[in-house]
Amino acid sequence: MQNSEALALTAVLLAAAGELTQRINDGVLARGFEARPAYGFAFTRLAPDGATVTELGAHLGVTKQAASQLVEELVRKGYAERRPHPEDARARLIVLTERGWECTRAAEEAAAEAVRSWVAVLGEGQVRLLRDQLSRIAPHGPIRPAW
């Protein structure tokens, strides 16, 4: 594979990721939630059993201070709440509120809607293959903005 092709791959990858992200965010906004893309990735970490601020920061690849600011924002908008941590009095467990869960479901719906247009072009099997291939090469590190 030529060098220029590798750069082209990067470009389409970024373009696809960027478009998908934006369409999901638009869909979430259209469903009446005040959100930005980072929320979604925070939600996926908070969803199962909650997380501490530091854990959230690690998941998003930002400092704990930045994560703390994000949490403050989520709390202010009613998507999450701080609870005392059951095992560590220094820490707080950040969990989703009911509205936070609603917003998460809205994001999933919006994502499904956006992906549907890809299915229309490539077919379901190819999209599934795409996801499987990407999951094999995607890093397991933090989710970060692409630049």
Added chain:
Amino acid sequence: MQNSEALALTAVLLAAAGELTQRINDGVLARGFEARPAYGFAFTRLAPDGATVTELGAHLGVTKQAASQLVEELVRKGYAERRPHPEDARARLIVLTERGWECTRAAEEAAAEAVRSWVAVLGEGQVRLLRDQLSRIAPHGPIRPAW
């Protein structure tokens, strides 16, 4: 495809795009260029015959003011230069300098290097397929940060 799978696709897509972008940037830095990811996407627009500030802004999906600041940065670092536009005295044609071309080639090499690790996992054919599939669904609009 379930809603949650669609969100998972978005996550791996972003993770892959983000990692690739960062590895390319690291590779470019390692080759002795002072750069950030946005440069690469600016270069691809400037490369063939140059472009105006406004055109560059449209390509990157930012305002012409932001594009103007980026150009100022590229000029200051020696990657590009402003020339009078041959057909419009209001405009300036921004073209790459020799060092700008070198940086572009460095980015291509770094990209090829990063993609090579994917080829090692998926095989060349699958990576090529990946690129082809993505290019069919990637928007033809501006290249923007994923969030």
Added chain:
DNA sequence: GAAAATGGTCAAGCAGCTTGACTACTTGAC
């Protein structure tokens, strides 16, 4: 128990974008 490490927050600073205002030039109507 004391020292070091860790979780969280406050505060200040910074990078990269935005909007608004302006000048220089071009385009189009008459």
Added chain:
DNA sequence: GTCAAGTAGTCAAGCTGCTTGACCATTTTC
């Protein structure tokens, strides 16, 4: 030709989301 409207580019100020640095409360380590 002339003049109004539109466009290219820049300057300036402001905003957002991150960073680094400092600090307190609590936990861990020895």
